Amino acid sequence: MATMLTVSFVSAQDEYKGAEYCGMCHPAEYEGWSETAHANAAGMTDEGTFWVANPDRNMGDLDAWKASCAECHTLNWDPDALTFAFSETEPEKGLNIQCENCHGAYVPHSADNPAMDLDYTTETCVECHSGRQVEDHLNSRHSQSWEDLEPLPYAGDSCLHCMTTQGAIGGEGSVSIEDEGLVSLSCVACHNMHTEDTPHQLRAETADDLCAKCHIGSHHPQAEDDVYPAGPHAKADVECVECHGLGEHFAHGSVGEWFNHTFWIYDTYWPYNDTRPMTCSKCHELDWATEQLEVIEVTTETMAHAAEEIIEAAYSVIENAGLTETKAAELTLAVDTASDTVHYWIADGSGGLHNPEATFSAISAAAHDANEAAVEALEVSNSDLEGDVGTLEAAATTLETAKTALESEVATLESSVSDLEAEIEELSNQGIPGFPVSSMALGLLMSAAVVFYISKPKQII
Numbered sequence: 001m002a003t004m005l006t007v008s009f010v011s012a013q014d015e016y017k018g019a020e021y022c023g024m025c026h027p028a029e030y031e032g033w034s035e036t037a038h039a040n041a042a043g044m045t046d047e048g049t050f051w052v053a054n055p056d057r058n059m060g061d062l063d064a065w066k067a068s069c070a071e072c073h074t075l076n077w078d079p080d081a082l083t084f085a086f087s088e089t090e091p092e093k094g095l096n097i098q099c100e101n102c103h104g105a106y107v108p109h110s111a112d113n114p115a116m117d118l119d120y121t122t123e124t125c126v127e128c129h130s131g132r133q134v135e136d137h138l139n140s141r142h143s144q145s146w147e148d149l150e151p152l153p154y155a156g157d158s159c160l161h162c163m164t165t166q167g168a169i170g171g172e173g174s175v176s177i178e179d180e181g182l183v184s185l186s187c188v189a190c191h192n193m194h195t196e197d198t199p200h201q202l203r204a205e206t207a208d209d210l211c212a213k214c215h216i217g218s219h220h221p222q223a224e225d226d227v228y229p230a231g232p233h234a235k236a237d238v239e240c241v242e243c244h245g246l247g248e249h250f251a252h253g254s255v256g257e258w259f260n261h262t263f264w265i266y267d268t269y270w271p272y273n274d275t276r277p278m279t280c281s282k283c284h285e286l287d288w289a290t291e292q293l294e295v296i297e298v299t300t301e302t303m304a305h306a307a308e309e310i311i312e313a314a315y316s317v318i319e320n321a322g323l324t325e326t327k328a329a330e331l332t333l334a335v336d337t338a339s340d341t342v343h344y345w346i347a348d349g350s351g352g353l354h355n356p357e358a359t360f361s362a363i364s365a366a367a368h369d370a371n372e373a374a375v376e377a378l379e380v381s382n383s384d385l386e387g388d389v390g391t392l393e394a395a396a397t398t399l400e401t402a403k404t405a406l407e408s409e410v411a412t413l414e415s416s417v418s419d420l421e422a423e424i425e426e427l428s429n430q431g432i433p434g435f436p437v438s439s440m441a442l443g444l445l446m447s448a449a450v451v452f453y454i455s456k457p458k459q460i461i
Contacts, residue, residue: 016076016085017106019098028194029099035196038097042073050095062091072128075101097128102193120165122186129187136247136261142185150182162214165189169203207241218344227348231355238283246279293353300345300352300359307342307367311335314374321381334373341366 019039023030033039042052050065051058052073059068066082074084075094086094100106102124109115122143126134137143145163149155157176160167164182166175168189175182190210191201204210212223221227228234233243247260265279280289314335318328345352345359352359 015105016094016100018075018086018093018100019096021106022099026099032195032197033099033193036193036201037196038101038193041097042069042095044092044095050091062087073097076105120169120181120183120186120188125187132258133261137187139262139264142189142263144184146182146184168213206239207245208239211240218340219347221344221348222350222354226355226358228350228354230358233354242282243279246282293351296353296356297351300356300363303360303363303367304342304346307338307363307370310367310374311339311342311370314338314370314377317374318377321377323377323380327377327380331373331377335370338366338370338373 019030019033042050043055044050045055045058048062049058049060050062050069052069059065066084066087070082070084070087071077071079073095074087075096075098076085078084084091084094085100086092102119104117104119107115122134122137141148149159149163155177157173160175160177160182161170161172162168164175164184165186165188166179166182168185190203192198192203193201195201198205199207202210204213208223214220215222216224223229228240241259241263243265244263245259245261246265247258247262265277277290277293278286280286280293315332318331318335321328323331341362345362348354348359
């Protein structure tokens, strides 16, 4: 699967064939490309003059053309020789941005020998699309997507259809993290050079559809049904790029609109020197919008922080409550779900703006659920303690009963001993013949032993 994808650097000796030649084997790509702006970027009149962008913009003869627009609107421009492909023989054949502008000069190839270069970087694009568009892209998170992902411990193949250009074009499962030459999201990740069937040659029917290819899932849920699509701006039919693509720049002495490829809603004035959400002023009064945005962001941040503290405390309570393994797992799962919910809405990245009501409600509910789990853990723990106290009290009652019975038994024995001593003393006083003194002494000794035994503290098991 691994394929090294490189930029093509061609020399004057490379043989260029032109787009029509490529179209013989790649008819679908050729037909799609022929409808694009690249295929109609320049032309030649019957009088031998050249135009750029549309026939009304006539740039003059071949020498004038070379001095003006040929650098970007021809195939294989050579700035030193001031020539382009077929310029000295069939100049019209060398006009426009053709297959070989991006894929390099023709090399015999096949499905088993893909010798033609596939350059997925921005290098080819920036040769002509310079200035603001390049600067915008380089200031965007898109331009560093692979570099940001690659060192992360959880980076895997499932990330690559959104974090690399090759994956964005090929789709999920088309590339592996072990592949060489992976490239961050570049121009061609979003724009298809081979078709004009979609607006701005996007790789989706609409801009929103394109954004939704990647901005979904728990780690970036912006396009999930309960986030932006259910929010107030989407209900007003505001598309992603109407806020994230809006920008203005100063050029030629005036301010004009420009599509903002940073996709930030801040710093949309070239050269990015304003920290207010300028894009909001398209529909709202700017001061009011700025104030509202700040309130929403601060509220979201405050609620999320409070929820995270409750969740952390809930984990601690459950861990230390002395619960059964089953009950602890049940309550921990409830707190895990609450934690995932808070993460989900923070990961939206809009500070709650995409859907304020849902954000506040979800974070509040998550905090409540985590707190309820902690309360239940304490209640179960207290119930267990109350059961232990009841058991101890019952044991104490049993011991008290045993003690009373033993004391009664001791009293009975003591009475018997007293009666025996009295009888012995009476017999002794009567001086009965034949009753030896030694027998009397033995009787007294036995009595003393009995008293000692019943008086000795007993260990109750």
